[in-house]
Amino acid sequence: MKFTDFNQSIWNETSAYYDTCVIPYSGLTGNETPPRVVQLLSGLKERLEWIEVPFKGRVITYPALQYCFEGFSEFTNYLINNLRSVGFKFVILVVAPSVIIKQECAFDLVIDDRNDDSAKCKEEILQLWRKDVSNL
């Protein structure tokens, strides 16, 4: 589901089921031409659909981070902490194709070119959830 699908009453009733937050990251630098931006964003959209469709009842997609910036690592750590305080157990970063994250960050999972396949991506998320169950 997307964050826009929730109002206060739906959230009050169902928040216990949605424990995974997805942050889309376009990684734009400003050097991209408009067609390149379209290509990157449609690639990102496709990756998001690999997660949003099969895991619709457990995953919520939040607004995207569009541009890369200094202090990405610090900011995302701050963001992850805040998301956990709202009740999310897992925070996943979904990166646009060919965008590389060089900084260390505390996401539970990063979907990028290394897991650029629908089945692989699904399996990584299932593993993340299974790991949590086995840790209980």
Next chain:
Amino acid sequence: MSDGIAKGHDQHTEQSNHKKEMSRRQFLTYTLGATGGFLAAGITIPMIRFAVDPLLEKGEATDFVKVTEVSKLTTTPIEIRFQVNQVDGWVESNPELIAWLRKDEAGNVTALSPVCKHLGCTVNFVSTDNKYECPCHGAQYTNEGKNLKVAPLPLDEYSVKVDNGSVYLGQIIPNHLTSK
């Protein structure tokens, strides 16, 4: 005396007839107003009708789509992906759908929708357990789609048509297999 009354009556009738008559100005106003309104309606009504036409059209049942051959099906469900043409108002799209198909013991073909009836995740068939399982919150269904755990309802079905050994799938309908 009676003559005087008759004269007074005539005068009154003449006055009321005079009141009912329409003036030239009124006649022109009414006639031009009616003609103008008629012409404006003649132009604007077809334009409005054209603009909202897709909304007024009755939603047609999705056509049946050929998805596989009956000979490829067994009693164990298999996952089939197929595309349908969808028209929603002005938007036309070709979304990909998933169905789990199997043949029952009597040879009837059944197709289940994989959308979990709990919160809408996509269920998978686990052949070792002979059950559908939802990866999100552990809902379980029999191979006929009957809800066993977590979900409040059985999995929906696709309407199925078999013709010349080919399987065609149509619209999604509520599960009738589990009520047999």
